[in-house]
Amino acid sequence: MNSLVVYCGSSVGKNPIYNEVAIELGKKMAIHNIRLIYGGGGFGLMGNVANAVLNNGGEVTGVIPNFLADLEVAHKTLTELHFVETMHERKFKMVQLSKGVIALPGGYGTLDELFEILAWRQLKLYDGPIGIINTNGYYDLMIQQLDRMVADGFLKIENRALLLIADSVDEMLQMISDFWEAI
Template structure:
């Protein structure tokens, strides 16, 4: 794995475990020489993943729309930053640069990114693995909803399997690695 997109919140959330796992992910990516590709913000989980990679002498590429650069306050010490015009451009550029996606907890923006990349996987517009780290059961209800969509005939079982689920950083990194080794 040369690079991974990480989707996550621009806030810290209320449970410190989310931030701990974000920092752990950044540290382990740096230790394995995996470049972080992310939304380019300097705060919240996304800022802390980036800071952990940078503190471990890793490389970080941010992709942020011009209009969000001020709102989210673009991170200023990244290895590389791309300024784009739209959110769609941002999402497209991020996955163009990466060989896989890991999703940590977040809000609407995180879910938007996650479900768009899953739709792209389903349509064969993106061929990399997509993993959620289900920290503290954060994604339990979403995963139940996906199973309900399969049961009710709105999502094919093979497409449900496009979303890989990990309970730890190590498991997420292993799932990404195993995906590429199995091809």
């Protein structure tokens, strides 16, 4: 497990716990020599995860579409920064470089990325682990919706199981490590 994609918000949210967990994740990734692969932005939870990795001696690879870089939202001090044309290219490049995916709280973009990679995993287009850190119960209602999808016959139980759910950074990192050890 030498690299992980992190999907998360381009804002920090209203509850400081979200930012604290983002910084904790970044620090622990650096300590464990796990390269961060992310969307390349310099602000919000995503910028703070990246800064925490960098501030603790880790490496960070950003992947950003040119139109976002042109809006001056790209992080300026990353280890490596890839420029692509489209959001789809961004998502594809990020997971090509990773050995797993973690989602922290975020908005539409975070959910878009999370559900697309879950669909890719279901279709066997991606083989890494995918997890959410359910900080402060942020994803509780989404988890209920996934369970409803299983109950109503729209999602197979084995595909529901593709999403790893943890309440803490340490628990998620252990789950991802266990995933690779089991293979």
